[in-house]
Amino acid sequence: MSEVAAIDRPDENRQEIESAVVRFAGDSGDGMQLTGSQFTMTAAISGNDLATFPDFPAEIRAPAGTTFGVSAFQINFGARKIMTSGDQLDVLVVMNPAALITNLEDVKPGGIVIADSGAFTDRNLAKAGYEENPLDNDSLEGYRLVKIDMSRLTVEAVKEFGLSNKEALRSKNMWALGLIYWMYGRKREASVDWLKSKFAKNPEIADANIAALNAGHAFGETAEMPAELGTFEVETADISPGVYRTITGAESVSLGLLAGSQLAGLNISFCSYPITPASALLHHLARMKDFGVITFQAEDEIAAAAAALGASYAGSLGITSSSGPGIALKMEAIGLAIGTELPMVIVNSQRAGPSTGLPTKTEQSDLYQAVFGRNADAPMPVISVSTPSDGYDVAIEAIRIATKYMTPVMVLTDGYITNASEPWLIPDPSTYDRFDVTFRTDPENFQPFMRDDTTLARPWVKPGTPEMMHRIGGIERSYDTGHISYDPANHQKMTDVRAAKVNGIANDIPEQEVAVGAAGGKLAVVGWGSTYGPINRAVANLRDEGLDVSQIHLRYIWPLPRNLGELLHSYDQVLVAEMNTGQLRTLLRSEYLVPAEGLNKVNGKPFLIAELEDAIRARLEN
Amino acid sequence: MNVQSPPEKLTARDYATDQEVRWCPGCGDYAILKAVQNTLAELQADPKNTVFVSGIGCAARFPYYMETYGFHTIHGRSPAVATGVKLSNPDLDVWVVGGDGDMLSIGGNHTMHAIRRNVDVQLLLFNNQIYGLTKGQYSPTSKIGTKSPSTPLGSIDNPVSAAQFALGVGGTFIARSTDIMQKHLSGVLKRAHGHRGTSFVEIFQNCIVYNDGVFKRFTEKSVQAEMQIHVEHGQPLLFGKDKDKGLILNKDEMRLEAVTLGENGITEADIAVHDETNRSLATMLAQMDPPTMPVALGVLYCEAAPTYEASVHAQIDHARKDGEGDLAKLLHRGQTWTVE
Ligand SMILES: Cc1ncc(C[n+]2csc(CCOP(=O)(O)OP(=O)(O)O)c2C)c(N)n1
Ligand code: SF4
Ligand SMILES: [Mg+2]
Numbered sequence: 001m002s003e004v005a006a007i008d009r010p011d012e013n014r015q016e017i018e019s020a021v022v023r024f025a026g027d028s029g030d031g032m033q034l035t036g037s038q039f040t041m042t043a044a045i046s047g048n049d050l051a052t053f054p055d056f057p058a059e060i061r062a063p064a065g066t067t068f069g070v071s072a073f074q075i076n077f078g079a080r081k082i083m084t085s086g087d088q089l090d091v092l093v094v095m096n097p098a099a100l101i102t103n104l105e106d107v108k109p110g111g112i113v114i115a116d117s118g119a120f121t122d123r124n125l126a127k128a129g130y131e132e133n134p135l136d137n138d139s140l141e142g143y144r145l146v147k148i149d150m151s152r153l154t155v156e157a158v159k160e161f162g163l164s165n166k167e168a169l170r171s172k173n174m175w176a177l178g179l180i181y182w183m184y185g186r187k188r189e190a191s192v193d194w195l196k197s198k199f200a201k202n203p204e205i206a207d208a209n210i211a212a213l214n215a216g217h218a219f220g221e222t223a224e225m226p227a228e229l230g231t232f233e234v235e236t237a238d239i240s241p242g243v244y245r246t247i248t249g250a251e252s253v254s255l256g257l258l259a260g261s262q263l264a265g266l267n268i269s270f271c272s273y274p275i276t277p278a279s280a281l282l283h284h285l286a287r288m289k290d291f292g293v294i295t296f297q298a299e300d301e302i303a304a305a306a307a308a309l310g311a312s313y314a315g316s317l318g319i320t321s322s323s324g325p326g327i328a329l330k331m332e333a334i335g336l337a338i339g340t341e342l343p344m345v346i347v348n349s350q351r352a353g354p355s356t357g358l359p360t361k362t363e364q365s366d367l368y369q370a371v372f373g374r375n376a377d378a379p380m381p382v383i384s385v386s387t388p389s390d391g392y393d394v395a396i397e398a399i400r401i402a403t404k405y406m407t408p409v410m411v412l413t414d415g416y417i418t419n420a421s422e423p424w425l426i427p428d429p430s431t432y433d434r435f436d437v438t439f440r441t442d443p444e445n446f447q448p449f450m451r452d453d454t455t456l457a458r459p460w461v462k463p464g465t466p467e468m469m470h471r472i473g474g475i476e477r478s479y480d481t482g483h484i485s486y487d488p489a490n491h492q493k494m495t496d497v498r499a500a501k502v503n504g505i506a507n508d509i510p511e512q513e514v515a516v517g518a519a520g521g522k523l524a525v526v527g528w529g530s531t532y533g534p535i536n537r538a539v540a541n542l543r544d545e546g547l548d549v550s551q552i553h554l555r556y557i558w559p560l561p562r563n564l565g566e567l568l569h570s571y572d573q574v575l576v577a578e579m580n581t582g583q584l585r586t587l588l589r590s591e592y593l594v595p596a597e598g599l600n601k602v603n604g605k606p607f608l609i610a611e612l613e614d615a616i617r618a619r620l621e622n
Numbered sequence: 623m624n625v626q627s628p629p630e631k632l633t634a635r636d637y638a639t640d641q642e643v644r645w646c647p648g649c650g651d652y653a654i655l656k657a658v659q660n661t662l663a664e665l666q667a668d669p670k671n672t673v674f675v676s677g678i679g680c681a682a683r684f685p686y687y688m689e690t691y692g693f694h695t696i697h698g699r700s701p702a703v704a705t706g707v708k709l710s711n712p713d714l715d716v717w718v719v720g721g722d723g724d725m726l727s728i729g730g731n732h733t734m735h736a737i738r739r740n741v742d743v744q745l746l747l748f749n750n751q752i753y754g755l756t757k758g759q760y761s762p763t764s765k766i767g768t769k770s771p772s773t774p775l776g777s778i779d780n781p782v783s784a785a786q787f788a789l790g791v792g793g794t795f796i797a798r799s800t801d802i803m804q805k806h807l808s809g810v811l812k813r814a815h816g817h818r819g820t821s822f823v824e825i826f827q828n829c830i831v832y833n834d835g836v837f838k839r840f841t842e843k844s845v846q847a848e849m850q851i852h853v854e855h856g857q858p859l860l861f862g863k864d865k866d867k868g869l870i871l872n873k874d875e876m877r878l879e880a881v882t883l884g885e886n887g888i889t890e891a892d893i894a895v896h897d898e899t900n901r902s903l904a905t906m907l908a909q910m911d912p913p914t915m916p917v918a919l920g921v922l923y924c925e926a927a928p929t930y931e932a933s934v935h936a937q938i939d940h941a942r943k944d945g946e947g948d949l950a951k952l953l954h955r956g957q958t959w960t961v962e
Contacts, residue, residue: 045959194957245958259949269710289941291949294709294934299735303702306695306732310675310706313693314714318706336696426958429949463673463691463707463714471639471686473694474678483641484686 014185014233019078021086022180024173025103026095027064028057028071031173036073038177038191040246043077044423045190047236050077051388051533052246053085053420053606056360065127067098079235083533085420087608091183093176095119095150097128104140112144112229114179116172118151146229148219150175157215158208167205171212178216184232188213240425247424249388249417250280253347256395257281258288259429261317263396264403265436269311270319271296271304276359277415278323278349305330305346312342313472315439315462317399321347323415324366325355331374334408338378338498340472341449341458343402343409345395350414352604361604362416364529365580370410371558371587377495379502381405382557385413386532389424394555396432403437405505406457412557414579416606417530443467448482455508456501503559512561516540517550520570523619526596527577528554528584531607535577538612549616554584565592573619575599577612632666634659639689645680650801650827654748655687657804658717661811662690672715675704677729679721679755681748681827698729701736704743705930712931715815716743722763723753726782730762737793739930740819744811747784747822748801750829751836758832770832785908788822789901789923795821796904796923800841801828806852806919813921819929840917849912853920858893859907861916868893871903878906880915898924 022039024032033054043050055072062069076086088108094100096119107113120133134140135147154172155165174195181188192210199206220231247255261268270293272282286295294316298304301322308318320330327348337344350366352358366373370382381401385391394411402409440446440459448470449458461468470482478485479493515532516539517524527535532553539551552567554560568574568588574596576585582598589596599615601607637659645651662672672690676682678697685692691714695703704718718736725733725747736745752770753759760770760777763784767776788796795817799807807825814821826837840849851861851869859869862882869878871894881888897903904923910916 041957041959047961190957239961241961243954243958243960245954245956255949255953258952262949267710269706271706288947288952289938290945290947291952292938292942292946294938296705296709296934298702298705299731302699303705303732303735306699306702307706307709309695310693310703310708311710312706313703314673314707314710316710318710332696333699340693426953429953462711464671464711466670469669469689469691471688471692471694473685473692474696475694 014231016233016235018080018234019076019082020090020184020232020234021074021076021088022091022093023072023074023089023103023106024093024176025070025072025099026173027098028062028069029064030071030095031170032071032073032095035173035177036075038194039180040075040421041194042181042186042190043075044244044246046186047239048077048079048234049082049237049239049423050075051082051085051420051422052076053416056419065096065098065124067102067128070099070102072099072103077234079237081237083537084606084609087610091180093180095172095176097125097130097134100134101128101130107143109142110144112146113140114146114148114176116150116176117147118149144229148179150216153215153219154212157211161204161208161211163204163208168208171209174209174212175216178213178218179220181213182217182220182231183229184234188217239423242425244423244425246421247389248280248419248421249385249391249413250277250419251284252389252391252424253385253395253411253413254281254284254288256392257285257319257345257399258291258293259392259432260396260399262429263432263434263436264317264399265434266403267292267294267316268319269294269296269308269316270321271298271307271311272321273298273301273304273326275301275323275326277351277418278321278326278347280418281321281347281349301326301329302333305333308344309333309337309342312337312344313340313463315460315464317343317345317403319345319347321349323349323351323359324353324357324369327366327369328373334380335374335376335378336474337408338374338380339474339477341406343406343460345398345402346408346410348410348412349418350412352602358604360415362414362530362606363579363602363604364412364414364531365583365602366412367528367557367580367583367587370412377499379499379558381407381409381502381505381559383409383411383555384529384557385411385417386529386553386555388417388420388422391417392427400435401505404435404457404508405455405501406460407502412529414530439465440468441465447480448472449477450480451497456497456504506559506562509556509561511563512552512554512567514567515551515553517543519550519567521550522548522571523573523575523616524550524552524568524571525575525577525612525616526552526554526568526584526588528557529578531577531579534607534609534612538609538616541609542613542616547616547620549620557584557587560591565594568592568594568596573597575615575619577607577615579607632663632669634663637662637669637689639687641686643687644683646831648830649680650750650829651681651684651748653801653804654746654807654825654827655684657807658688658811660804661808661815664808665812665815667715667815671713672717673707674717674719675700675707676719677724679724679753680829681719681721681754682724684719698724698727699732700724701729701732701741701745705736705739705741708741708743708931709934712742712935718743718745720747721754721761722747722749722751722784723761726784726787727762734787734791737788737820737822738791740794740927742818742820742929742931744814744821744823747824748827749784749824750827750833751781752829752833754829754832765836783908784824785822785922786905788824789905789908793822793923794819794925794927795921796908797821797921798824798826798917798919800826800837800919802841803919810920813924817924819927839912845912849916851910851916851918853896853898853907853918853922855896855898855921855924858890858895860890860893870894878910878915898922
């Protein structure tokens with residue numbers, strides 16, 4: 001049979017739109033993540049800019065048909081720069097009643113809801129908590145509802161391959177994908193190729209999926225589709241030329257750690273203990289053995305941090321990674337890294353807390369923990385990741401700072417960035433400046449805590465180096481010699497120099513820039529981390545309307561950029577938008593005495609552009 | 623920095639730092655320090671490749687007194703730190719030192735995992751059955767009834783046997799000695815050093831200030847011969863001043879019994895022979911305690927097994943056999959597209 005059965009005819013009546021937000025939602029077993037990533041790839045190849053967000057259930061094998069077993073994948077794609085995975089859905093595709101009930105509230109008024117009516121059985125309706133079938137009453141009146149028995153149509157489409165009913169139904173995600181491809185005038189070739197390679201060992205499965213994809217597409221084409229649904233055209237976006245891939249935050253941080261270690265000329269010892277959403281880093285790095293990357297799944301987070309520090313002590317780059325609760329366990333070891341002044345990178349993939357909190361939901365509530373969360377005066381640099389691809393450069397920067405200043409550095413990312421993806425213009429690693437580490441090997445006048453005049457960093461000496469044997473440890477060290485010292489005056493001096501060293505990093509990082517807008521004016525919206533996208537779009541939209549608002553987005557959380565105080569004071573108002581109850585706001589107020597106000601939320605979901613716009617308007621209109 | 627470099631022969635003193643040793647006068651730790659320094663001199667261990675890693679406690683001050691590399695870390699975590707050191711540089715000769723609280727209470731988990739992974743380190747547990755540094759609270763190895771500031775009426779929880787613990791989690795080398803037996807201890811340390819994998823050595827150490835004499839039931843001169851059995855691979859399990867006592871295996875009850883040669887028709891042929899590759903025998907030996915049985919000292923168990931870090935590096939070497947990874951290629955892995 002021909003691979004792409006229906007012809008992609010140009011459709012004169014396609015409505016041109018600037019961008020669209022589509023979410024595929026279904027049962028964990030319905031293949032929604034695959035469907036979403038295929039749609040993403042095709043949108044990217046079509047030249048759109050895009051951002052995606054997968055939403056997995058917290059339970060591993062939730063019972064089929066239940067609300068807590070719903071898996072969803074959202075994509076925002078457009079002919080303009082896309083900054084978020086989208087506030088509200090233009091199109092929601094649901095494969096069962098549970099997917100409808102859990103996702104409907106995100107559909108914009110009048111948005112399209114496409115439902116597999118074949119899956120709206122009494123049993124599934126009951127599992128989702130519906131008393132009557134919402135497809136048959138007027139409960140979906142405010143939406144453009146399209147009921148299609150995708151289950152039956154899929155089974156029919158793949159009949160010729162002799163699959164069981166259950167196997168046949170596995171292709172219904174491809175049927176839905178075919179239909180959405182038709183709606184947006186998308187080519188199917190990339191997905192056909194992908195199916196063929198994915199199921200190379202089971203050609204009949206590949207053929208069945210391709211047949212389902214084509215059948216969904218043909219269903220739209222052959223006017224079996226209700227006319228009111230419409231077809232759309234999303235033009236190509238203005239994107240810098242080059243070779244692209246999609247990248248998630250977990251991938252970018254992992255790759256950045258590898259790249260950074262190469263720039264430093266060090267081997268990585270990555271020590272971690274599984275925890276959502278941080279585990280993805282361990283999984284990625286565990287597959288980089290051909291780069292000499294050592295990964296160690298420790299017995300707990302304490303051991304992971306301790307082993308990473310041991311690895312740094314021995315002369316490789318110790319990295320540890322976790323999420324909030326695990327980071328709490330690592331703190332004593334991080335304190336030792338601060339005291340013994342050894343480099344180390346700690347990646348914190350934040351999630352909602354306290355305690356276990358909401359493991360799969362995103363939050364930015366570990367800023368206090370990162371900056372302040374240790375016993376005693378224990379300063380440590382903290383930098384943050386703003387977008388899924390940003391992790392690459394941030395991880396490199398963390399390694400640069402850690403090795404240059406002989407200090408642990410914490411990288412803050414979050415559950416949203418870790419799982420979300422965006423297109424990435426693949427960088428050329430050879431264009432990055434190297435920062436090779438030099439280990440001290442000269443015993444002449446060597447003292448373990450004698451500092452570099454400018455960086456205040458102590459020398460890094462690998463055990464194994466002749467004639468430089470020395471001891472370091474957690475008890476306060478004498479200035480220069482590093483011997484145990486209980487002298488109070490020495491402790492004052494050491495506390496001061498540890499702080500001065502970390503504060504001095506402010507001279508070695510870029511000055512804070514204004515992301516959108518200008519220095520000075522009525523209002524600055526300040527953010528950090530994954531709020532970059534929505535703040536950026538909201539501020540840009542309102543500036544287009546003529547409002548005097550600017551965006552300031554921080555990468556460096558500690559030390560803060562040297563010009564930040566002055567910059568913040570140049571605005572009448574400062575609004576700090578973050579997914580916590582006001583942690584950066586407190587830091588900025590205490591550091592700069594600016595009357596910063598907060599826009600805060602912790603409902604497990606990223607900011608919507610609309611809620612930011614409302615908040616900005618409210619401040620500029622009175 | 624007062625170390626001469628080889629080939630000059632190093633003496634025990636070359637392994638000592640210029641730092642003042644700060645244990646209480648009469649503490650058993652002094653004798654252990656001396657035994658370790660003597661052993662390193664006998665081995666002519668290269669100070670630059672030797673690393674002492676410790677946690678927190680009196681025992682854990684050890685690295686400051688060794689003219690080698692040393693890392694005094696945090697309470698209980700030294701086995702984990704040492705694991706990182708060995709992963710990073712398997713060529714280093716790593717000794718891990720800690721007390722019973724450090725390694726079996728707060729750090730029990732790490733001790734277990736280092737041992738079961740068989741990380742190639744010498745793990746020296748200074749067991750004084752008390753928390754010395756924090757001024758004498760009972761520890762997880764304290765006998766029931768130990769009176770201490772935190773247990774004024776006597777402790778009530780069961781102690782753990784360090785050697786049985788190490789055997790139970792799959793240790794490949796388990797040995798015991800005491801602080802005051804310089805020669806014996808040095809022999810055990812040499813065996814430990816020679817073993818590839820985690821060499822777990824429990825050293826009974828007297829805390830003269832907070833737990834003086836807890837081990838005297840088998841360390842006191844007058845009872846030593848009767849209350850200690852020094853096990854040696856391939857040798858009959860004999861003890862007593864005249865080597866007239868021994869252990870036999872009661873096969874019906876699967877336990878060791880102490881017997882006297884010549885009594886009840888027992889001859890030397892009946893005496894069990896020590897087989898340090900037999901984990902069951904080692905476990906039975908580790909269980910013995912005065913007054914009914916002597917304490918077993920020496921190498922209770924030793925088995926050749928791959929070390930953790932060697933296996934980790936073998937996987938890496940295998941992954942690199944067709945050449946080192948190429949970052950630019952890795953960045954392009956998977957589906958890519960070109961924007962003109
Ligand atoms: C996290 C932490 N908890 C508690 C302590 C206090 N502390 C230091 S050493 C120690 C116990 C020491 O006992 P042991 O390990 O048996 O060593 P010893 O002093 O007997 O040689 C304790 C509880 C600490 N330093 N750190
Ligand atoms: S308290 Fe006990 S263990 Fe600690 S130094 Fe004094 S005698 Fe030794
Ligand atoms: Mg103790």
